[in-house]
Amino acid sequence: MISTETAGSLPAIRLTAPDGASALVALYGAHLLSWKTPDGRERLFMSERSPLDGSAAIRGGVPVIFPQFSTRGDGQRHGVARLSTWRLGSTGDEGNQASAEFLLTQDDVPAKLAQGWPHRFALSLRFTLDGDTLRMDFRVDNTSDTSWDFACALHTYYAVGAFSKTTLHGLAAGAIHFADALDDIHPATPSLELQTANARLRLEQQGFTEWVVWNPGEKGAAAIADLADHEHSAFLCIEPARVDKQPLAAGAEWRGTHSVTVLPE
Numbered sequence: 001m002i003s004t005e006t007a008g009s010l011p012a013i014r015l016t017a018p019d020g021a022s023a024l025v026a027l028y029g030a031h032l033l034s035w036k037t038p039d040g041r042e043r044l045f046m047s048e049r050s051p052l053d054g055s056a057a058i059r060g061g062v063p064v065i066f067p068q069f070s071t072r073g074d075g076q077r078h079g080v081a082r083l084s085t086w087r088l089g090s091t092g093d094e095g096n097q098a099s100a101e102f103l104l105t106q107d108d109v110p111a112k113l114a115q116g117w118p119h120r121f122a123l124s125l126r127f128t129l130d131g132d133t134l135r136m137d138f139r140v141d142n143t144s145d146t147s148w149d150f151a152c153a154l155h156t157y158y159a160v161g162a163f164s165k166t167t168l169h170g171l172a173a174g175a176i177h178f179a180d181a182l183d184d185i186h187p188a189t190p191s192l193e194l195q196t197a198n199a200r201l202r203l204e205q206q207g208f209t210e211w212v213v214w215n216p217g218e219k220g221a222a223a224i225a226d227l228a229d230h231e232h233s234a235f236l237c238i239e240p241a242r243v244d245k246q247p248l249a250a251g252a253e254w255r256g257t258h259s260v261t262v263l264p265e
């Protein structure tokens with residue numbers, strides 16, 4: 001079931017599955033603000049200081065990064081998609097699933113941002129709730145008649161409860177036990193397991209090339225205006241990403257999928 005809500009001052013779409021799983025997506029950024037599993041538990045982190053008025057990127061949930069990752073290029077930091085207002089596309093209810101697609105083209109990007117990346121494109125991001133799984137299907141189409149380069153990521157902020165009691169398994173580098181700030185890029189492996197103080201999650205990706213793992217630590221968090229000082233230990237970002245810009249031919253499409261499943265404890 002689909003309904004409309006307001007988050008801060010942002011229009012948002014609520015998806016509710018028959019089993020009670022729910023997701024809230026702001027049109028600004030096609031930004032997933034909340035994901036609750038059928039047991040009613042919130043699985044994502046959202047900063048209590050995040051702007052929710054379209055004046056700046058939202059801090060938490062799942063920011064959509066496109067066409068540049070972080071400062072790896074001379075364009076807008078983390079791209080223009082998280083700063084643009086998307087449109088609702090098709091929605092569906094099938095069995096126990098609920099899904100909604102969000103769409104963005106060059107024409108939706110604020111003029112000031114579009115100047116910095118003047119290419120024709122179409123993005124589609126579909127969120128599907130299916131029991132204890134959230135799936136995000138991301139598609140990038142080059143609708144221009146020349147090739148352009150892009151990077152992208154789904155910058156998921158997990159609510160981990162206690163950072164220092166969190167472990168990540170499944171990276172080529174081995175298990176990570178979190179203690180301090182980190183900002184690392186790992187080659188993509190198809191599946192990770194995140195063990196937090198009170199949950200076990202399987203993170204899967206296809207089509208992306210890396211996992212980015214980020215937490216600013218105590219000092220870093222103090223320098224981030226839209227993050228309260230105490231919040232750094234409550235989240236961890238684990239992001240399926242294509243960190244370096246790579247070409248997409250005229251008329252071609254790219255697809256990436258990210259699924260998160262809450263496992264029995």
Ligand SMILES: O=P(O)(O)OC[C@H]1O[C@@H](O)[C@H](O)[C@@H](O)[C@@H]1O
Pocket residue numbers: 057070077078155183184212214239
């Ligand atoms: O503050 P922003 O623009 O949302 O970026 C947050 C972080 O995003 C991560 O993906 C980057 O690896 C970090 O370097 C960056 O600090």
